Amino acid sequence: MIDASLTLEYRRFSLRLRTPLETAHRTIDSREGFLVRVTSTNDDEETTGIGEATPLPGWTESIDDCERALERAVRAIDAVDDGNAVHAAIGEVDETSAARHGVSLALLDLEARRSATPLYRQLGTDERVARVPVNATVGNGSPEEAAESARAAVDRGFGCCKLKAGVRSVEEDLERVRYVREAVGPEVELRVDANGAWTYEEALTAVETFADDEVDVDLLEQPLPAGALEGHAELRGRGVAIALDEGLLEHGVDAIYEADAADAVVLKPMGIGGIDLAGELAAWVRELAIQPIVTTTIDAVVARTGAVHLAAAIPDVPACGLATADMLAEDLGRDPVPFERGAAVVPQAKGIGVDGVWDGPWRGDDGS
Ligand SMILES: O=C(O)CCC(=O)c1ccccc1C(=O)O
Ligand SMILES: [Mg+2]
Missing domain, CATH: 3.20.20.120 (Enolase-like C-terminal domain)
Structure with a gap:
């Protein structure tokens, strides 16, 4: 399981859509959200896990409520110094689906990386799914x-x-x-x-x-x-x-x-x-x-x-x-x-299989 020295961070991003997606409720023309990263240090060995909280009002909380929930989760993880840190962090994001998505995905990625397993197998499938x-x-x-x-x-x-x-x-x-x-x-x-x-x-x-x-x-x-x-x-x-x-x-x-x-x-x-x-x-x-x-x-x-x-x-x-x-x-x-x-x-590398996103650069395909 997850150990004592766990930290949680998040970073805001904004991405434009190539062409807006019109739905009967609203037109989606950009996606704002947060990358979430958990870092665990164990005997000087550092492992990270990455998650994403990208709210879409209508389906999730607002971006502001998402950020407030993530901030509470960061503080909760800092305040708890035993094996309950994960529980404490999840408790703070339980009512905000996008924030919970981001934190839980980062934790799952961390665990899957540590057990050198692709994430889908961590979710309970024994077979290889291509x-x-x-x-x-x-x-x-x-x-x-x-x-x-x-x-x-x-x-x-x-x-x-x-x-x-x-x-x-x-x-x-x-x-x-x-x-x-x-x-x-x-x-x-x-x-x-x-x-x-x-x-x-x-x-x-x-x-x-x-x-x-x-x-x-x-x-x-x-x-x-x-x-x-x-x-x-x-x-x-x-x-x-x-x-x-x-x-x-x-x-x-x-x-x-x-x-x-x-x-x-x-x-x-x-x-x-x-x-x-x-x-x-x-x-x-x-x-x-x-x-x-x-x-x-x-x-x-x-x-x-x-x-x-x-x-x-x-x-x-x-x-x-x-x-x-x-x-x-x-x-x-x-x-x-x-x-x-x-x-x-389906990616077969350990964890989610997405690398190098935390530090960016987050560039558009038009070079912007
Ligand atoms: O299901 C798909 O093909 C794409 C996802 C999609 O349609 C969608 C994307 C954003 C918000 C709402 C919806 C929707 O299914 O209604
Ligand atoms: Mg639909």
Whole structure:
């Protein structure tokens, strides 16, 4: 376990998106967050672990609340001089999911590095996992833009595309999906994420269209607002799987299961409070025959790679929303995760497998 001399530090960063991601709630055009580092000294041997806290209001606390929580965790670790330091630090970030994500990931990375194990194995998988299936993410552009972007993704090897929806009218969204199906052909799996934008009537029309063989959408994510459980339950069983994202954070697994409201749930480690907690949720929903899908919140390289490890630790994981690196115009360091034929290649180095990010330089790809 972790020893007495543990220190925690954090550093703020800000990264621009290449193109803003419009969602029905808001437009994401940059990502501000904190890199988190834990250092443990044991018989003069120093080991570090790295984590990332990148809040996204709507899914997590605000950036200010995140920073305050991290500051409390730093002070708690300094004040405790025995084996309870980890417990004390986690206690300070328990109510702030992004801060907890950052601290817990740094601690997990530290432990995995010390046992010379890739992080996903530290999460409880015995087997070597080489790759995890992923979806491409297609933004809320026009029908032509959506078709173009989906086609480009398929040309790069993606076998599953998730289209964002809910910014335009439902009629236009259905048109976009038809365009995309035509552009990618019948083999590609399509998903649609409306981010809670639709009324029940609109969602029902969408489901009926998506169930049509010509359109063939596999999965519809959060068609109705987060509060609606009964409505989502009513939309199930009509030929399109229903996934809850915002609804999971609002209601939790038990209420979703009792209401029979989802075929799948979206696990965003940043919103859940860490890949450890997200992994527990994944195991639990699998017991209930609900599929866990892991996605990022458009995070920087540390959190994104942590999410890849989480997905690798889930048996038979369906395609996950992990291919979001290209949405950023700049990043904190070298990305250790290549994508090949619609899958993320899982890092096999010890820990998360992200090196050299703490000291920067944190540069944009345009040299800024
Ligand atoms: O799942 C994906 O393909 C990418 C992640 C994504 O869509 C997303 C990213 C940031 C905030 C919210 C969401 C979402 O799933 O609603
Ligand atoms: Mg979603």
